[in-house]
Amino acid sequence: MSAKPFHDIKTERQDITRPLPRLLILVPVMFCISCVAAIALNLLFFFKIKESEAAKVEWQGKIEEETLRKSETEKQIGLIKDEDRRAKDVYDWAEGSRQIQPLAVGVARSMGVKSSIEELSLVRDMENPHQIRIGLDFVNGGQKQLDSTLSAINGLGYRAYSANQTSGQGGQVDYQATLIWQKVGNKNNNLSLNNNE
Amino acid sequence: MKLSDITNVLSFAAFRPDPDDSSSIWRKRFPNRQTLLLNFSKEEVSWRSVSKDGVLGEENSVVGPVKEVVQDMSDDWLDLTDGGWCAVSINHRFVISLETNLTRKNGASELIRTNPKAVLGSKSERGKRYALKHNAESNSSILLAVDEDYIKEIETLFKSSGLKVGRICCGIYGMLSESLDQITEAQKDYNENGSEPLGDIVLITCCEGSVCILKSDQEKWIELRSRNSLYAQKDSEPLRKIIAPIVEDLGSNAQIVLSADGAVEGINQMLRELAPNVRINDMSDSYGLWSLLKNK
Numbered sequence: 454m455s456a457k458p459f460h461d462i463k464t465e466r467q468d469i470t471r472p473l474p475r476l477l478i479l480v481p482v483m484f485c486i487s488c489v490a491a492i493a494l495n496l497l498f499f500f501k502i503k504e505s506e507a508a509k510v511e512w513q514g515k516i517e518e519e520t521l522r523k524s525e526t527e528k529q530i531g532l533i534k535d536e537d538r539r540a541k542d543v544y545d546w547a548e549g550s551r552q553i554q555p556l557a558v559g560v561a562r563s564m565g566v567k568s569s570i571e572e573l574s575l576v577r578d579m580e581n582p583h584q585i586r587i588g589l590d591f592v593n594g595g596q597k598q599l600d601s602t603l604s605a606i607n608g609l610g611y612r613a614y615s616a617n618q619t620s621g622q623g624g625q626v627d628y629q630a631t632l633i634w635q636k637v638g639n640k641n642n643n644l645s646l647n648n649n650e
Numbered sequence: 651m652k653l654s655d656i657t658n659v660l661s662f663a664a665f666r667p668d669p670d671d672s673s674s675i676w677r678k679r680f681p682n683r684q685t686l687l688l689n690f691s692k693e694e695v696s697w698r699s700v701s702k703d704g705v706l707g708e709e710n711s712v713v714g715p716v717k718e719v720v721q722d723m724s725d726d727w728l729d730l731t732d733g734g735w736c737a738v739s740i741n742h743r744f745v746i747s748l749e750t751n752l753t754r755k756n757g758a759s760e761l762i763r764t765n766p767k768a769v770l771g772s773k774s775e776r777g778k779r780y781a782l783k784h785n786a787e788s789n790s791s792i793l794l795a796v797d798e799d800y801i802k803e804i805e806t807l808f809k810s811s812g813l814k815v816g817r818i819c820c821g822i823y824g825m826l827s828e829s830l831d832q833i834t835e836a837q838k839d840y841n842e843n844g845s846e847p848l849g850d851i852v853l854i855t856c857c858e859g860s861v862c863i864l865k866s867d868q869e870k871w872i873e874l875r876s877r878n879s880l881y882a883q884k885d886s887e888p889l890r891k892i893i894a895p896i897v898e899d900l901g902s903n904a905q906i907v908l909s910a911d912g913a914v915e916g917i918n919q920m921l922r923e924l925a926p927n928v929r930i931n932d933m934s935d936s937y938g939l940w941s942l943l944k945n946k
Contacts, residue, residue: 461763462796478662478665
């Protein structure tokens with residue numbers, strides 16, 4: 454069968470337009486491709502946005518959770534620090550509140566034969582328990598006796614600060630000072646030895 | 651630019667022929683659309699629908715004048731179409747004649763539709779529509795002439811019924827034209843293969859009671875007889891009377907080429923009786939009117 458169109462004798466319409474060239478079919482094809490691509494990209498973006506929003510909510514939850522954990526940890530750190538500080542205080546107190554008795558004994562033993570103690574006071578500062586206020590009144594012996602007593606105090610690991618010394622009539626010496634414990638390890642041994650004696 | 655122009659481009663409609671564009675074949679004008687093919691004679695209207703896939707539906711027919719049948723059946727026909735488009739084949743009030751020495755300048759076949767006088771000269775008559783088929787091997791041509799009033803009457807009738815006519819043609823002329831094309835192709839093959847020439851050919855075309863007989867000597871058309879509404883399905887005697895004088899004296903090297911619609915029962919038998927020694931080549935099934943209307 455030939456491809457030639459059949460004859461036609463109807464009244465010819467004047468406004469018949471010829472088909473557009475086949476090459477121009479690219480225009481609607483590209484338009485359709487663009488539409489499909491736009492729809493596909495929009496769908497992709499829509500799902501990605503939904504996904505990112507879900508992830509954002511999830512991460513915000515995680516942030517809140519971590520913030521809560523951080524504050525709890527900080528609270529615990531605070532408690533630990535407080536505990537540590539209190540432990541240090543206890544330690545300092547333990548360090549500072551050494552027994553006064555060896556000091557009193559040391560002072561008493563340092564007295565010579567002719568010297569005698571009239572008054573001895575050992576007062577521990579409440580705020581600084583490692584500091585001991587010493588007040589010593591003795592008669593006879595003078596400066597030599599005082600040096601001997603201070604030497605004995607030094608031997609026990611204390612050093613004297615803010616010393617105040619007055620000499621009265623009849624060989625009376627009034628000595629006041631603040632004793633601070635020197636952390637020297639072997640001094641305790643001496644005390645132990647003294648204790649043993 | 652109108653909005654419809656843009657939508658036509660985007661829907662690819664602008665790249666397809668217009669439904670009214672007679673320079674395009676039918677199936678290209680209506681891809682994926684249902685259409686209707688109608689065939690009229692003086693006393694009968696037959697039709698077949700074409701589905702979206704291009705498959706022909708069952709043939710139906712109604713006896714009666716065209717005007718009454720169209721008015722009665724238009725609603726049913728509209729249901730068989732997408733948009734009411736139909737092709738109309740008329741087999742009534744036409745004349746097919748053999749002419750010689752008609753102009754063959756380029757575009758004459760198209761020009762004859764708008765300005766028949768430029769092609770036919772003094773042979774042109776007012777109030778007629780023409781179609782032309784040239785013989786490539788001689789100066790003869792086959793000329794179809796149809797009353798313009800009849801065509802306009804059909805157009806008005808269909809328009810008033812809501813149907814749109816995409817094509818009006820003369821079915822028997824179309825079958826004749828297609829058969830001639832096939833014969834020309836066959837002759838070319840014979841010539842190329844060095845076989846003996848086809849010899850005398852009598853081409854008999856029958857459609858809805860009309861008949862057209864073309865006798866050719868080798869490649870020259872020498873005689874043409876055409877009659878409107880000559881015979882009926884049950885009465886083929888008039889057909890015998892017109893065919894007999896032409897085929898009776900045919901030699902043994904001649905052949906009869908037959909292209910007939912289903913309405914003519916026993917025509918093959920009739921031809922064998924009239925010309926027992928002549929080869930009959932029946933191409934009715936392959937190039938019937940409906941397949942021509944659908945595919946061309």
